[in-house]
Amino acid sequence: GFLYAQNSTKRSIKERLLKLLPCSAAKTSSPAIQNSVEDELEMATVRHRPEALELLEAQSKFTKKELQILYRGFKNECPSGVVNEETFKEIYSQFFPQGDSTTYAHFLFNAFDTDHNGAVSFEDFIKGLSILLRGTVQEKLNWAFNLYDINKDGYITKEEMLDIMKAIYDMMGKCTYPVLKEDAPRQHVETFFQKMDKNKDGVVTIDEFIESCQKDENIMRSMQLFENVI
Secondary structure, eight states, X not given: OOTTOOHHHHHHHHHHHGGXXXXXXXXXXXXXXXXXXXXXXXXXXXXXXXXXXXXXXXXSSOOHHHHHHHHHHHHHHOTTSEEOHHHHHHHHHHHOTTSOOHHHHHHHHHHHOTTOSSOEEHHHHXXXXXXXXXXXXXXXXXXXXXXXXXXXXXXXXXXXXXXXXXXXXXXXXXXXXXXXXTTHHHHHHHHHHHHHOTTOSSEEOHHHHHHHHHHOHHHHHHHHHHHHTO
16 A cells, blocks of 8 residues: 555656666766765755755665765756756656656656755755655655645645646556546545545645545555555
């Protein structure tokens, strides 16, 4: 299920996110290059350079060595030190050529762009990646809530959930779900929302979201769709 995804799911997420880092693990660098990367990280004096390595290590579930590899690849792919939304869209269009991933990539970018400045820095990337790959159940569900809460007001509306669900169906493409009717996302959301909106006030709070996901196996199974497309 969503909570304890199989290794294949974990790999697919990692492969997708590390598409940002095509050179990260494929090449081994000389000690001199490794040292220079470490020096660059340790200095962290220029704008868009990552925070001091120790701080980032403390804030994530990655080791110093892993952070060095990730940073090397990130800097190689994104010399400016940030990823913009267009890059996200290009990556997802390569993963899902059979569908239209533009809208989903937009929503995902906003979930990574935690300070909402239109760019995903190395720090933003690492913090999101750390949760998705090694986070606790609670951390993953918090992250998922943030993705569904499109306008970031602390609540999920039925419209927001429908927008995300439609974006996922669009991205997966007709060949993935050939028998789905046009109203399948709406039916899916109606069922979800009824179960999640405990006090029937028309919005889902983070507490309602987490409690529903943890208690209902059907919701958990559906949430695996979400995890598979990250």
